Structures are given as C-alpha cells and as structure tokens.
Amino acid sequence: MKIEINEERKEVLVNGELYVKHEVKSEPVEVKPKLSKKWGGIVPHVSWSKGAVSPPIPSSWNTEGEYAAAKRINEYDYGLIELKSLKDAGLIKAYRDTSGDRISGNYSAHKKASETLSQRYLISPHKNAYNGKVGGFEVLILKGDQESFYYARLWLEVMSKHFPDRKHRGVKEIASGGRGYGNLAGMKDGGAKVALLTEAFFIDNPSDYITQDEMHAMWKEFFERAEEL
Numbered sequence: 001m002k003i004e005i006n007e008e009r010k011e012v013l014v015n016g017e018l019y020v021k022h023e024v025k026s027e028p029v030e031v032k033p034k035l036s037k038k039w040g041g042i043v044p045h046v047s048w049s050k051g052a053v054s055p056p057i058p059s060s061w062n063t064e065g066e067y068a069a070a071k072r073i074n075e076y077d078y079g080l081i082e083l084k085s086l087k088d089a090g091l092i093k094a095y096r097d098t099s100g101d102r103i104s105g106n107y108s109a110h111k112k113a114s115e116t117l118s119q120r121y122l123i124s125p126h127k128n129a130y131n132g133k134v135g136g137f138e139v140l141i142l143k144g145d146q147e148s149f150y151y152a153r154l155w156l157e158v159m160s161k162h163f164p165d166r167k168h169r170g171v172k173e174i175a176s177g178g179r180g181y182g183n184l185a186g187m188k189d190g191g192a193k194v195a196l197l198t199e200a201f202f203i204d205n206p207s208d209y210i211t212q213d214e215m216h217a218m219w220k221e222f223f224e225r226a227e228e229l
C-alpha cells in the first residue's frame, strides 16, 4: 500500500527562535494506483444459483478465519466481495452482477454484461470444485485467443509467486461446447478484447482456500504488471 502523508508546514517561535513544524493534518490516505488499462469484472454465477459451494466444514478440518466463519462459501458470494474490493481500491473500473438481468444462458448474460460494462479487459473470477481433495489454479480463455493468452500467462505467473505451494494447472483453451465457452464467447462478443475466466482455488477443498486479503494482494500485482503488457 502506498501512503501519502497529508501534512502542513508551520513556522513557530519558541523562546525567540524560529522552528519549522510539520503537522500531520489527517490520517494517511491510500493513494489509488493510476492504471491506464480499463479492467472490468463479471461476478461469477447469480444470486439464485451461486455456483460451486463448499461442504459444511467438519470440525476435524480445523480451518481458521473467514472460511470457518462462513461455514459454507460459494463462488457468487466470494466473487462479489472479491470484485467490490478491487473496485474500491481502483484496480478495476467497474464490475457487474448479472443476477438482476434474469437472462438465461451464460452466453447471453455475459454478452449483455460485457456490453454494459464497456471495458476492454474483463475478468470473471470463478472457483473450481471436484472431489474435495484436489487443489490448484487455472485460467480459461477462448481457443486461439492470442490477446487473452498473454494476460492468462501473467495471471498464472503472479498466482505462482503468491501461492508457490499450489498446483499450477495452466492455461486452458476452450473450444465451442467446452467448460465456460458461453461465458468467454459472450464477453468477447460483447466487446472485450481480453476475457479471462479464472479458477483460483478449489472451493470444496478447505486446504486450498485463499483468503480475500491474499487474493486482493495477488490481483493488485496482476493489474499493475498487466500495465506493461
């Protein structure tokens, strides 16, 4: 976090001698990064169908922090918090929750979201689920989407740096009919130049969980480094 001290310079006389006094006028404020690329986000899934859900947490798993506090977590709720914190920090311009649109079909919902956001760079931060045991991260892009490929690789690199013990599952290029195809094709056809569907951890495996703070720090580095691509 970059901080800027808001201070005032004052000259004061003490026993006939002139001193320069710096007075801090307010709490340090966070300076939002100036990013030229306009990123936007699409909340994964919808409020009435929240995507993959973690199992209730057995006491034997002994997890700590927000995961344990939530008892169960799902892709939609996690994604909302994740994207809101990125927007509040100025790391993305806007994000969209498609729940209110009541559009059926991932393609149509994502195309409309992409058009509405009008950001050229889009992320949709999903979470995986399989058998409660496996873990790791991967990123999905449309097959042959060279532009998105560079950013997908960068995302994996930053994830590896922040979470070196996790399994790196690579970039998955998705062809028509594949997992997430409608989401990705909708984002692109709605005007996005770059469309990434990220799967940062397995939500059904508590030992693979990434806290919101850790995730935010990873994204911050990703967006800053994405400026150079």
Ligand SMILES: [Zn+2]
Pocket: 044, 045, 051, 052, 075, 126, 127
């Ligand atoms: Zn999902």
